[in-house]
Amino acid sequence: LDMVKAYLRYEQAAAWGVVATGISDTAGALTYVPASTSRGNDDFSDAQPAAAAARERLAVVALERVGIWDLKRGVRDTSLIPQPQPDDHGVTKATPRVTCVARSPNGDVVACGASDGSIRLWSLSDLDCDVTFRGHKRDVTALRFSQDGSLLVSGGRDADVVVWDVVAESGLTRLRGHRDQITDVVIIDGKMHKSAELFGRKVVSTSKDGYVKVWDLGTRACTQTCTGFEGETWSLDVNPTQTRCVIGTWDDKLHVYDCDESRDGYDQESPLVRMGTVTRAAKGRAMTVRFHQTGNYLGVQGAGRGLEIYRVRGDKEAMKKQKRRLKRKREKMEAKAREAEELGDLDAAKEAREEHDEEGARSAGDELELASTVTTKTKMRGFAFATEAPKRTDVMCKVAVLLDDNSVQEWEIIEEEEPEKLHAIENPGHRSDVRAVALSPDDETVLSCSSHGCKLWNVADGACLRTVKGGYGLCASFAPGGRHAIIGTKQGAIELVDVNAGTQLTVPDEAHEGAVWAFAMLPDDSGFVSASADKTVQFWEWTLEKGENGLRTLSFNHMRTLQMAEDVLSCQISPDGKLLSVSLLDNTLKVFFVDSLKFNLSLYGHRLPALCHDISSDSQLLASAGADKNIRIWGLDFGDCHRSIFAHQDSVMALKFVPKTHYLFSVGKDKLVKYWDADKFDPLLTLEAHHGPVWCLAVSTRGNFVITGSGDRSIRMWERTDEPFFVDEEQEKRLESMLDEGIDDERVRPNTDLPAEGEAGMAGRKNFGTVNAAAPI
Structure with missing residues (x-):
């Protein structure tokens, strides 16, 4: 009888490198929160730290977590990240990406909407996730608390608006009437309403369908639909006194409405009365529209690099x-x-x-005037007004801006002067995709490369140790000893970095004429091989050069060149030092003898170029994968293909054998990391966590952890645990879990069939749990 083999599970142990992530069509990715109260008073015995502790902080979305930053010190105080919980079938799903955040008016609760349609309420006093609401089938794209904090309203990509009771921790109603993604929502509290009641309260929603709808929460029906925007409506806000509503649309117009209950002829059914438009200075859509808490300023962030701050004129000034x-x-x-x-x-x-x-009549232009414009170097993905009053009298307000390049900036808006940048958090992350990662020989340091150079990270705590400016890195490797590293760039250069000093050393100019795609280290530590798009494979030898100061520093010299007929996409040297394998643009892999560079084997079979390959520690197996989404396992003795496995849903970007085994990891553009047994050709594990294409991979020397780098700018560490699993059981659990996801409520009609006044529905969502609970009834 065959024994069923057990394998050890890998799980995500850490993730770092992400400061801030915004989504181009979702507002509200950051908000100011009160100063920390969770620590004991003993921590602040002297007056100075106590004053520092009283500073308000900034909560910023960073993929699946929300980081809470002290902007002045540039330090992340804490992170809000839910503990992964296995579902009913024992499958632990990847933590969904956070799409938007909102803070309650008193500031002690932060609501986080996620890409799986869930909303989590976090208490900032004890950093606990107290409540999870599940009401949307897709991303939550808008979140807003009522002024008294008793209600929370959410909008989703599924075109539904759901109202939640924060105190009772339950869903109240689902409002269906829009036909496309909800872009923003706000609650208007009538003057007559009592805090616990819905009567007298209204919800206003904007959507990509180009309509603005007003919902009466007492009757749970749409009472007014505003039209005439000629395109998508993107954002809205109501001033603190609830007398004006401003709507940002697809063009350069701000639409202003009067919603004042005390005006003559106010109609409960149609509370919004058009006052006119204000033409913005910037062209293009208005992504986020928000009033300052005093109501004196209005911020309008466009889809580009500008944030406009308008001054709201007082009644007398507007009258003049x-x-x-x-x-x-x-x-x-x-x-x-x-x-x-x-x-x-x-x-x-x-x-x-x-x-x-x-x-x-009074027009919109009588009340709003442009006071200042904040312009950044890269696109904005959100902004938030600070709630603390500025200390200087000439400062109108303070704003935090989330940028598309994984950074956050804080600006002071000064009267009749240019805005001043106060703080920026940008060091702990790459500005663009992480394209290459390498582990030091002692497995304690990770080197990651991006478009503007490389960063060095401490594996133990994810701290950024050094940042070295340089070219667009595509591959990287540590030199023997781990004190230096080499980086191959898109421009064709090979850069040599001193790891301890964080500086670049002088090296031979322009090693290649095309992008350097891969390195392979020689097993005897005498040098390395580089593969390039200039159709060459070059051999380099480590040397010690005397510098100007008389000290000897590491360098490398060119030894020999192997000319190929096609671009070389990857290269490897077998661990026994005998064979050199290269992957070419013509879909083949070629194997040569290292000593003579004579041709040995040609490996045919891939339908598209093999972008990556690796050789096992015993020099027996070669695994290759690439744009045809398949992994092929070859025997290196005769060049026979043992098996072709359909591995990923998109191009496979990197694969690596676990040292001293025939297990291997692969990563792809489908955002997945997969673990395989190359002897049995079985998929063992699928590891989900990345939110962008996974470009690169590094395995530790003992195989106890794996590092991956991605287009979502995160670097993740996956650690081997002591928990065994069986392949068949794992696949069965995953199938059952996918079945549960596919359940939908067949009683809900599509949004295109809804009546003009919309309809109300249940706030919750159908799944296996609710179906089973209802069966006995």
């Missing part, structure tokens, strides 16, 4: 502006009327005089 505008208009019309009279056209003169009599 209105009178001046009407006076100018009267004078213009009077001149027009006189001109018509001189020409003898009495009807036109009468019409002109009647027209200026009608235009007496």
Whole structure:
């Protein structure tokens, strides 16, 4: 009888390198939160730390976690990240990406909406996730608390608006009427409503379908639909006194509405009355529109690199502006009327005089004036006003801005001057995709490469040790001893980095004429091999050069070149030092003898180029994978293909054998990390956590952990645990879990069939648990 083999499980142990992530079509990825209260008072015995502790902090979305930063010190105080919980079938799903955050008015609760449709409420006093709401089928794209903090309203990519009771920790109602993603929501509290009641409260929602809808929570119906925006409506906000509603749309217009309950002729059914538009300085859509908590300023962030701050004029000032505008208009019309009279056209003169009599109402331009513009080097993905009052009298307000390049900046808006940048958090992360990772020989340091150079990280705690500016790194490797590292760049250079000093050393100019795609270290530590898009494989030898100061420093010299007919995509030297394998753009792999560079084997079979390959520690097996999504296992003695395995849903970008085994890891553009047995050709584990294509992979010398780098700018560590698992059991659990995900509520009709007034529904969501619970009833 065959014994069923047990394997040891790998699980995510750490993730680092991400400061801030925003989504281009979802507002609200950051918010200010009160100063820390979770620590004991003993920590702050003297006055200075106590003052520092009183500073408000910034909660910023960073993939699946929310980081809470002290901006002045540039330190992350804590992170809000839910513990992974296995589902009913024992499968632990990847933690979903956080899409938006909102803080309650008193500041002690932060709501986080996620890409799986769940909403978690975190208490900042004890950093516990107290409540999880599940009401959306897809991403939560908008979140807002009511002014008293008793209600939370959420909008999703599934076009539904759901209202939650924060105190009772339950869903109240689902409002269905929009036909596309909800982009923003806000609650308007009527003056008559009591805090626990829904009557007198309204929800206003914007959507990509181009409508703005007003929902009465008492009747749970849509009472007003505003149209005429000629495109998507992206964001809205209501001022703190709940008298004005400003809506940002797909174009450069801000639409202002009067929602004041005390105005003459106020209609409960149609509370929004159009006041007109204000043309923004920036072109393109308005992504986020938010009032300052005082109501004196309005921030409008576009889809580009600009944030406009408008000053909201007071009542008297707006009245003066209105009178001046009407006076100018009267004078213009009077001149027009006189001109018509001189020409003898009495009807036109009468019409002109009647027209200026009608235009007496206040317009949007009377209340808003552009005060300042913050411009950043890269695109913005969100902003938030600070709630603390500024210390200086000339400072109007403070704003934090989340940028597309994995960084956050804080700016002071100064009266009649250019805004000043106060703080920036950018060092603990790469500005773009992590394209290469390498582990030091002692497995204590990780080197990661991106478009503007490399960073060195401590494996133990994920701290960024050094940042070295350089070219666009595509591959990296540590030199023997671990004190130096080499980086192959897109420009064709090979850079040599002193790891301890964090500096680049001088090396031979332009090693290659095309991108350097791969390195392979010679087993005797005498040098290395580089593979490039210039159709060459070059051999290099380590040397010690005397510098200007007389000290000897590490360098390398060119030894010999192997010319190929096609671009070389990857290369490996077998651990016994006898064979050199290269992968070419013509879909083949070629194997040569290292000593003579004579041709040995050609490996045919891939339908598209093999982007990566690796050789096992015993020099018996070669595994290759690439753009055809397949992994092929070859025998190195005869070059026969043992098996072709369909491995990923997109191109396989890297694979590595675990040292001294025939197990291997592969990563791909489908965001997955997979673990395989190359003898049995079985998929052992699928590791989900990355939120972008996974570009690179490094395995520790003992195989006890794996490092992966991704397009989501995160670097993740996967650790081998002591928990055994069986392949068949694992696959069965995963299938059952996927079945559960596929359950949907067949009673809910599609949004396209909804009546004009919308419809209300249950706030919860159907799954296996709810079906089983209902069965006995």
